[in-house]
Amino acid sequence: MPEEGENKMSKPQIYVERTLAVIKPDAVHHADEIEDVITRSGFSVLQKRKVQLTPEQSSEFYAEHFGKMFFPSLITYMSSGPVVALVLAKDQAISSWRELIGPTNSLIAKQTHPDCLRAKYGTDDQQNALHGSDSFTTAEKEIRFFFPDSIVEPIPIGEAAKSYLARTVNPTVLKGLTELCKKKPNDPITWLANWLLENNPNKPKVGGGNYKVEES
Numbered sequence: 001m002p003e004e005g006e007n008k009m010s011k012p013q014i015y016v017e018r019t020l021a022v023i024k025p026d027a028v029h030h031a032d033e034i035e036d037v038i039t040r041s042g043f044s045v046l047q048k049r050k051v052q053l054t055p056e057q058s059s060e061f062y063a064e065h066f067g068k069m070f071f072p073s074l075i076t077y078m079s080s081g082p083v084v085a086l087v088l089a090k091d092q093a094i095s096s097w098r099e100l101i102g103p104t105n106s107l108i109a110k111q112t113h114p115d116c117l118r119a120k121y122g123t124d125d126q127q128n129a130l131h132g133s134d135s136f137t138t139a140e141k142e143i144r145f146f147f148p149d150s151i152v153e154p155i156p157i158g159e160a161a162k163s164y165l166a167r168t169v170n171p172t173v174l175k176g177l178t179e180l181c182k183k184k185p186n187d188p189i190t191w192l193a194n195w196l197l198e199n200n201p202n203k204p205k206v207g208g209g210n211y212k213v214e215e216s
């Protein structure tokens with residue numbers, strides 16, 4: 001029997017958000033290690049690019065800080081070597097990534113959030129190893145900055161997600177689940193994964209035509 005109030009629970013929603021992460025020049029030599037933390041923290045890396053920003057590009061990226069005392073040194077720092085830009089996806093990716101990197105000032109981070117990435121890889125209030133978009137609008141803008149050719153389509157949510165899944169995935173998965181119930185294998189997940197690979201309707205099919213082996 002359902003517990004009282006259980007039927008009032010909201011249905012699970014599919015909601016994936018994207019954010020831009022930048023491994024700044026002072027931490028690029030730790031990029032593999034940082035990417036490992038990223039994936040172990042449940043983010044998917046959708047796109048990745050290593051680039052050296054010119055001072056002009058760095059100024060454009062940090063335009064909101066133009067006029068501040070630290071702006072010139074920020075631009076010198078950001079264009080002092082290559083950076084690695086990554087598009088990360090996860091449920092609440094923007095806030096999760098900001099939480100994982102920690103406070104802006106690495107010296108403060110070391111005291112207040114010793115496990116965060118800026119505490120581990122950053123040095124001071126400027127050389128803080130990592131960047132993370134701070135809002136949905138900024139994330140879209142910053143993803144376009146580093147990946148201008150990518151089409152940032154909205155990730156389907158709610159009804160759009162349901163209809164996308166109903167169209168592209170559910171029919172095949174349902175067939176697989178039906179077969180799974182008939183077979184009841186010892187490792188159902190691996191069995192299902194293999195069944196899906198075997199029965200993927202998008203898998204290129206080898207045509208039944210006559211083949212001639214070209215002799216060299």
Ligand SMILES: Nc1ncnc2c1ncn2[C@@H]1O[C@H](COP(=O)(O)OP(=O)(O)OP(=O)(O)O)[C@@H](O)[C@H]1O
Nearest residue numbers: 065070074103104125126127128130131132133134
């Ligand atoms: N007081 C400061 N002195 C020197 N550099 C600073 C100072 N404040 C910020 N910066 C540099 O400018 C960057 C942008 O500052 P902002 O206030 O947007 O912090 P943030 O959002 O935590 O950092 P980011 O935008 O890099 O993710 C910081 O990451 C840091 O490198």
